[in-house]
Amino acid sequence: MQVAILVAGFTPGEADQLRRAMAAWKRKGGLQHYCDRIVGGMQTRGRDKPFAEAIFEQIKGFLSMAFRRVLPRASRCWSTQAAGLKCHEPAAFLAAMLNSQPMGFYSPSQLVQDARRHGVELVPIDVTISGWDSVLENLPDRKKPVVLLRLSLLKGMREGAAERVETARAVKPFASVSDLARRAQLDRHDLQVLAAANALQSLAGNRRKALWQSAAAVTDHDMLADTRIDHATPALGAPSEAQDILSDYNSAGLTLGRHPLSLLRPPLLEQRLMPAVTLRMYRNGRLARGCGLVTVRQRPGTAKGVMFVTLEDETGNVNVNVNVNVNVNVIIWPSLLEKQRREALGAALLAVYETWQGEGEVRHLVAQRLVDCRIFSAD
Structure with a gap:
């Protein structure tokens, strides 16, 4: 990859595409495009064509022999390191894996279920403490670090909104859903995403109460903007366990409740x-x-x-x-x-x-x- 960048003018992104093509060239072909690109790039940088073609042939030789040897060794090394981290620091391993999503093979739900079976403690997404990434937290009432789930797991959550939440929260804690909406400049979409995921529980109670309060927390911008509504929140019953679990999966793709x-x-x-x-x-x-x-x-x-x-x-x-x-x-x-x-x-x-x-x-x-x-x- 460094050869392609240094002598042929590849960008890091183009070099990564070359790496992917190298891994599957015998099955899919497609290296000729890179041959022209490498040879042409080297020629424009003062190398003659025979020299550039010889370099490309060496790359092909690497594909035929060294790549098959180097890749398994690298995979074994990474696997050993990952296994050691998962064995000795399972909470840190989980946080890192969640922050690396999407990964394709293991979903966040599978990672969380496996971690819980191995004794890892997790804290649900909460707008009063969660950030964009999952982190390890030492909570006063816990004997060991816990994994605090991240806001980015929520479907529809925008990174800019999460950053504003963290910035406003650092000044002082939120007093209510209305206070959150005002200080973090959240719109109705942001609040509904948080309410549906039960991330407003600390401020509003169960999902139904949170959805009700989030609907009233956003200031209108039409002729009724200055109108005050003093109606109290109705007595909304909490969702059933099954409804909560379904909402968890719909909102974040996982649950910390019982498995469905x-x-x-x-x-x-x-x-x-x-x-x-x-x-x-x-x-x-x-x-x-x-x-x-x-x-x-x-x-x-x-x-x-x-x-x-x-x-x-x-x-x-x-x-x-x-x-x-x-x-x-x-x-x-x-x-x-x-x-x-x-x-x-x-x-x-x-x-x-x-x-x-x-x-x-x-x-x-x-x-x-x-x-x-x-x-x-x-x-």
Whole structure:
């Protein structure tokens, strides 16, 4: 990358694109464009064409041999360091991973669920203490650092609004939703995003009260701007647990309450849909039924049409990753995918009827039938 920048005039962004092309050039091709760019860039900087072409050939030679050696070593080094951080400082690891989103493979919900199963304490998003990034906090009533979730997890939250919140809060604490709106210069959109995520609970109470107060906190700019409304906030009942969990997922893509599948477990058990921790105990060849939230769908180009799906429930993941926890593999063969494409691609809560395959710590669930489980609901 440095060669491309120093001798061919690449920008850092162009050099990163070259790196990506180098990683997939045998499969996708596309290096000829960079050949012309590198050779031309070197010529304009005083190098002759044979020399420039020789440099490009050396880059191709690196792709054929050194790249395949260097990349695995770098990956092993990074994996070892990440594993050590996760083992010894799991809270710091979680905060760093959340601040690195989007990552593509692991969603914030999966990261949070895994961290909580390993003893990490989290504090929900709160406009009176949360910033744009997730951070570690030493709270007086906690024995160890906790992860304070960040405002940027909220769908629709704007960084500029979060910065104004932090600036105004540093002067003095907010006294009310109206005080927040005025001093941080928040509009109705900003307040509704915060209220829907329960981030105004410290100032307004439950979500319904917060939404009501946020609607009245923004000053109108029309002919009624100077009108005062002295109506008291009505006695609004708190949402149910299921409604709160649903709102959490809609607002931030995760919850610090109970996992949704824990609410649905009774009707799921009636259908003999077992949690992941139970499936792990099944013997090889046994018919199995699992169900969970779909968190990842993958269909790699090298997998010959096979789809891998990650299902998450309250006990862990029915996952494409293999490790020593409760993770197992769900595999959907092309023939089943063709028959049940709607369920495979569209279901948010998916049940899988499958054959259990296991040897040692390696677990596979080979899907035979898929069911979209949106028919289940919790009161």
